Structures are given as C-alpha cells and as structure tokens.
Amino acid sequence: MKNTTIDNELKRGVFKPYYLISDLKPAKVNRDLYNSHAENFKHKLKANDWLSPVIISNKGDVIEGHHRIESAKLLGQSTVPAYIVSWVNTDIEKDHLNCIISLNNGNKAWSTLDYLKAFAIENEDYKIVYNSYKANSNNISVGNIVNSYFGCANKIFKKGKSKIINKLFADYLVSKFSYLNKEYGKNIIAAYCVRELIKVAYTKAKQDKKTVDFLFKKYEEMAKSNHPSITSITKFKPIMELYLNEYNMIITNK
Numbered sequence: 001m002k003n004t005t006i007d008n009e010l011k012r013g014v015f016k017p018y019y020l021i022s023d024l025k026p027a028k029v030n031r032d033l034y035n036s037h038a039e040n041f042k043h044k045l046k047a048n049d050w051l052s053p054v055i056i057s058n059k060g061d062v063i064e065g066h067h068r069i070e071s072a073k074l075l076g077q078s079t080v081p082a083y084i085v086s087w088v089n090t091d092i093e094k095d096h097l098n099c100i101i102s103l104n105n106g107n108k109a110w111s112t113l114d115y116l117k118a119f120a121i122e123n124e125d126y127k128i129v130y131n132s133y134k135a136n137s138n139n140i141s142v143g144n145i146v147n148s149y150f151g152c153a154n155k156i157f158k159k160g161k162s163k164i165i166n167k168l169f170a171d172y173l174v175s176k177f178s179y180l181n182k183e184y185g186k187n188i189i190a191a192y193c194v195r196e197l198i199k200v201a202y203t204k205a206k207q208d209k210k211t212v213d214f215l216f217k218k219y220e221e222m223a224k225s226n227h228p229s230i231t232s233i234t235k236f237k238p239i240m241e242l243y244l245n246e247y248n249m250i251i252t253n254k
Helices: 035-048 066-074 093-104 112-119 124-136 142-150 167-184 191-203 209-225 236-252
Strands: 014-020 054-057 062-064 079-085
Touching: 035 066, 062 066, 062 093, 066 079, 093 112, 112 124, 112 142, 124 142, 124 167, 142 167, 142 191, 167 191, 167 209, 191 209, 191 236, 209 236
Parallel strands: 054 079
Antiparallel strands: 014 079, 054 062
8 A cells, every 4th residue: 555654744733722821821922912903903903803823832932913912901801712833942042033933924013123022032243233222213214323333234234144234333433323313303304314324334445434524514504404315315425435535535535
C-alpha cells in the first residue's frame, strides 16, 4: 500500500472556541493598545461576530489579537475563540517578538513607533533611538527620529536589523530640529522638509557638522521670514542644495 504520509507537514494548532479571557497573558513586546482601535474592533465584532480567533501559546500568552481581546471585554465577553500553538516559546521574549513581528509585517496597523518600541527591548540601537524619541517626541516626529539615526528609506527597519549610522551626528540633528520646532512650530518646521534636510545632511553634506550648521542657519532664516518654500515638498530640498553649493563656493574661495 502506498505511503500517504506527508513528510513536510506543517505544524497545526488547536482551536478552542471558549477560552477564558482571565487566563490570557498580554505580550510585553506587543505594540501599545489604543482605545480607538479597541472601539473600532468592538463595532466590527458586534456586526460580524467572531470571524477569526486570537492566536495564543499553550501557556495563554497572546501572540496576535490584543485589540480584539480588549474589544471583547468592552462587549462584556468573558471568553474568546483561540487558536493555540505549541511551537512558539513565549518564555523567550525575542522568540515571542519575532513571531509577533512576522505576523504583523505589512500590517498597516503597526506604526513606526510600534516597531521601534518592540525591537528596543532586545536591540541596543533601537533602544537608543527609542529613548531619543521619548526625550524629543514633542518636537520631532518618530519617523524623523528614525531617519536621523538609521538613515532615510531604511528597508530593514521593520526587521529589527537597522544600525545607527553615526550617533553623535544623529544626536546633533535631533537637537537642532527640536530647537527649531520649539521656536517656530510644526507648521513651519514641517516633518517632510525635516526628512529632506536629513537626506541632504547625510548624502550631500556627508555628515560634516560645519556644513550642516550653515544649512541650519539658512533654514532658520527661512523660518524667521516665513519663506514661501519652507513647507514646500517639491521646492525645499532644491533650495537646501543651492545653499549647500553656496557654502562649498565660500570654502573653495577662502
């Protein structure tokens, strides 16, 4: 008789339709919970009932579905349907985090801050950047904190593999942008223009502080005069590059 056993059979969990919420343990490494998301899921649950279970370990550690659990609580539920897996070791935070990230990569519900905070638990570079964000969150966006330390368009950020390019230079950039934001406000020091200046500082100015000091001086002059291009997504970077050329000519002619 022919052997019908599948050698590469994938692991499968166990479904339990009524798992006590009181027995569930939220993940320390998960993104922050937001009331607005829980309220949104609450309305979806009420309209559609349980279309998909939450995912948990065999110890009750939540891997996926934190907001749905909070929504169930808002609806007065004491149980949730759960898909229980035995092969994820949630006792090891890194393994727990990797599983959560792999399930949520590409999920638009996860923000830059969610990834930064989650990876900061195990990764020293992410921890440094996260601490910088906490210290400057009122004056610079989390995206531009990340850009300042890891560089713009960093494709491996969501995989937890980014490395700080130059901490001292990044600290300097964050300090300068924070000052400008305090002085002139976010309507003038626009996040997308900050991003473009970070690009120029790294690529065109090659992390030279004297050069970038000149650019920041020009940037502040634009802010003081409310220059028409200071918040233009198309005109700001070319102007910064013109100022950079001006600086290079001054240095060359000295």
